[in-house]
Amino acid sequence: xxxxxxxxxxxxVFTLAWLLVGIPAAPAGAMTLIRAGLEDLVTANSTIVVxxxxxxxSYWNADASFLLTDVSLxxxxxxxxxxxxELTVTLMGGTAGGTTTIIPGAAVLQPDRxxxxxxxxxxxxxxxxxxxxxxxxxxxxDIEERDGGAWALSQAAGEAxxxxxxxxxxxxxxxxxALGLSLEELERSISALVEQGEDK
Amino acid sequence: MRRRRVSLExxxxxxxLVLCASVPAHAFRMAQNRSVAPLxxxxxxxxxxxxxxxxxxxxxxxxxxxxxxxxxxxGGGIDHAINEWNGVSxxxxxxxxxxxxxxxxxxxxxxxxxxxxxxxxxNCLAFTSLTYTAGSQPxxxxxxxxxxxxxSFNWTxxxxxxxxxxxxxxxxxxxxxxSHSNVNSVAHxxxxxxxxxxxxxSLEDDDRDALRCSxxxxxxxxxxNPCPSGxxxxxxxxxxxxxxxxxxxxxxxxxxxxxxxxxxNRCPATAFNTLNNTGSQPWYDSANCVxxxxxxxxxxxIIAGSSYYLxxxxxx
Numbered sequence: 001x002x003x004x005x006x007x008x009x010x011x012x013v014f015t016l017a018w019l020l021v022g023i024p025a026a027p028a029g030a031m032t033l034i035r036a037g038l039e040d041l042v043t044a045n046s047t048i049v050v051x052x053x054x055x056x057x058s059y060w061n062a063d064a065s066f067l068l069t070d071v072s073l074x075x076x077x078x079x080x081x082x083x084x085x086e087l088t089v090t091l092m093g094g095t096a097g098g099t100t101t102i103i104p105g106a107a108v109l110q111p112d113r114x115x116x117x118x119x120x121x122x123x124x125x126x127x128x129x130x131x132x133x134x135x136x137x138x139x140x141x142d143i144e145e146r147d148g149g150a151w152a153l154s155q156a157a158g159e160a161x162x163x164x165x166x167x168x169x170x171x172x173x174x175x176x177x178a179l180g181l182s183l184e185e186l187e188r189s190i191s192a193l194v195e196q197g198e199d200k
Numbered sequence: 201m202r203r204r205r206v207s208l209e210x211x212x213x214x215x216x217l218v219l220c221a222s223v224p225a226h227a228f229r230m231a232q233n234r235s236v237a238p239l240x241x242x243x244x245x246x247x248x249x250x251x252x253x254x255x256x257x258x259x260x261x262x263x264x265x266x267x268x269x270x271x272x273x274x275g276g277g278i279d280h281a282i283n284e285w286n287g288v289s290x291x292x293x294x295x296x297x298x299x300x301x302x303x304x305x306x307x308x309x310x311x312x313x314x315x316x317x318x319x320x321x322x323n324c325l326a327f328t329s330l331t332y333t334a335g336s337q338p339x340x341x342x343x344x345x346x347x348x349x350x351x352s353f354n355w356t357x358x359x360x361x362x363x364x365x366x367x368x369x370x371x372x373x374x375x376x377x378x379s380h381s382n383v384n385s386v387a388h389x390x391x392x393x394x395x396x397x398x399x400x401x402s403l404e405d406d407d408r409d410a411l412r413c414s415x416x417x418x419x420x421x422x423x424x425n426p427c428p429s430g431x432x433x434x435x436x437x438x439x440x441x442x443x444x445x446x447x448x449x450x451x452x453x454x455x456x457x458x459x460x461x462x463x464x465n466r467c468p469a470t471a472f473n474t475l476n477n478t479g480s481q482p483w484y485d486s487a488n489c490v491x492x493x494x495x496x497x498x499x500x501x502i503i504a505g506s507s508y509y510l511x512x513x514x515x516x
Contacts, residue, residue: 030231030242030327030328030330030371030374030379031320031324031325031326031327031328032324032325032326032327032367032370032371033323033324033325034323034324034325035323036322036323040323044322044323056238056239057238058237058238065305065306065307066304066305066306067306069238069239069240092319092329093240093329094237094238094239094240095235095237095238095240096238098333099306099331099332099333100233100235100237100240100331100332100333100338100339101240101306101329101330101331101332102233102235102240102241102242102329102330102331102332103240103319103327103328103329103330104231104241104242104327104328104330104374105327106241106327108239108241109239110239122317122318122319122321123317123318124318124319125304125305125318125319134321134322134324135322135323135324136324136327138323160380160393162325164323
């Protein structure tokens with residue numbers, strides 16, 4: 001039985017290219033990130049959704065000083081905040097004309113794939129605040145079908161993160177660790193943390 | 201029974217030790233551009249990977265530092281990082297530091313700047329933006345790199361959180377096409393091993409080997425004529441003419457250029473061509489000399505009387 005997260009299918013060259021090439025399991029990161037626990041992610045982000053990517057478009061920003069990519073998603077679940085069913089998330093980098101700009105360590109959102117995304121409005125180069133994955137790879141969890149169920153794996157799982165010593169922590173593990181956690185468990189944990197936050 | 205179990209555990213432990221010892225001491229990885237337009241990402245590969253990895257055509261690179269927002273306790277950190285990579289033997293990469301008032305932008309300038317919240321807020325300490333030429337296959341040719349530090353953090357040079365020397369050395373390594381290392385020896389933990397900055401102000405052998413791998417895989421392109429259009433190359437130096445066309449000077453790295461105050465000709469007719477390498481000419485708009493620095497239209501007015509930092513461009 002197909003997961004509800006794999007229901008959407010789009011066609012075209014773009015999708016074919018992704019099917020042929022695909023994204024490696026662990027893209028290389030060049031960011032220096034302090035480890036964010038699930039509580040940090042829930043607190044720091046205004047919107048948390050489960051969503052599936054259906055297209056992406058790169059473009060130069062308004063003053064033609066940087067490449068950005070708008071990723072269009074269909075929201076299947078809202079875990080925090082409010083979100084339209086059709087959502088646009090803006091990421092730094094992309095390809096346009098003769099130029100490709102990569103932000104290694106940023107979230108990678110692949111068409112026809114589903115993710116749990118931690119989102120908030122932040123300015124990107126040359127923009128007013130836009131909805132983005134501000135925590136980069138730490139703010140995106142891949143949803144995978146495994147062992148008969150849906151699992152969520154942090155895109156930061158392959159990253160070496162700095163412990164948040166200022167917060168008294170020494171852990172560098174991402175939520176769910178290298179194998180991830182069941183999507184149901186992640187959703188339940190997020191909802192509990194959202195409720196805790198509302199009670200405070 | 202118990203003794204047999206202990207023996208089994210000892211055997212397994214020994215096997216584990218042997219396996220650990222067989223992990224190569226040099227486990228650096230290079231960063232390969234595997235973008236599929238419009239989405240972009242890199243992947244760590246070995247030096248010998250057939251798909252290649254990110255590299256520069258020329259090995260004399262200038263980094264323009266914008267110190268605004270860096271704070272009072274981070275001074276000298278960037279120079280330290282530059283010197284570390286310049287000190288690698290058998291490498292002809294020579295990094296230099298210049299100045300700029302620009303920040304994170306795709307403008308032909310390799311910038312190092314500080315910012316708060318624009319692309320690197322929250323738990324992001326720093327990131328590197330790498331710009332490649334585009335092609336039918338993902339290009340491995342880097343043409344620009346920018347580093348942005350999060351100005352919200354208290355940067356230090358005291359080996360305490362967060363030491364700018366360590367993070368800058370690490371990020372500069374990424375701009376040279378180096379990915380994260382797998383080596384995790386406490387005594388010789390590479391700078392390119394992410395997640396720790398206890399011993400990373402200095403490069404380790406694994407870091408040096410990564411740069412040497414890049415140099416041997418992608419030697420600097422032959423610079424047969426370093427002159428921008430209009431210059432005269434005599435086999436040793438490139439001679440350019442001043443804006444007024446009177447005095448020739450030798451075109452060299454790190455040269456400051458002062459635009460003419462002659463109102464009829466404020467444009468350096470040839471010199472700035474090379475900044476974007478697109479062949480477009482600067483033009484005079486009756487007020488400023490304007491040059492396009494980046495594909496896509498980013499414009500920089502060349503204001504008479506101001507100084508600009510130029511970089512020679514080799515033309516293999």
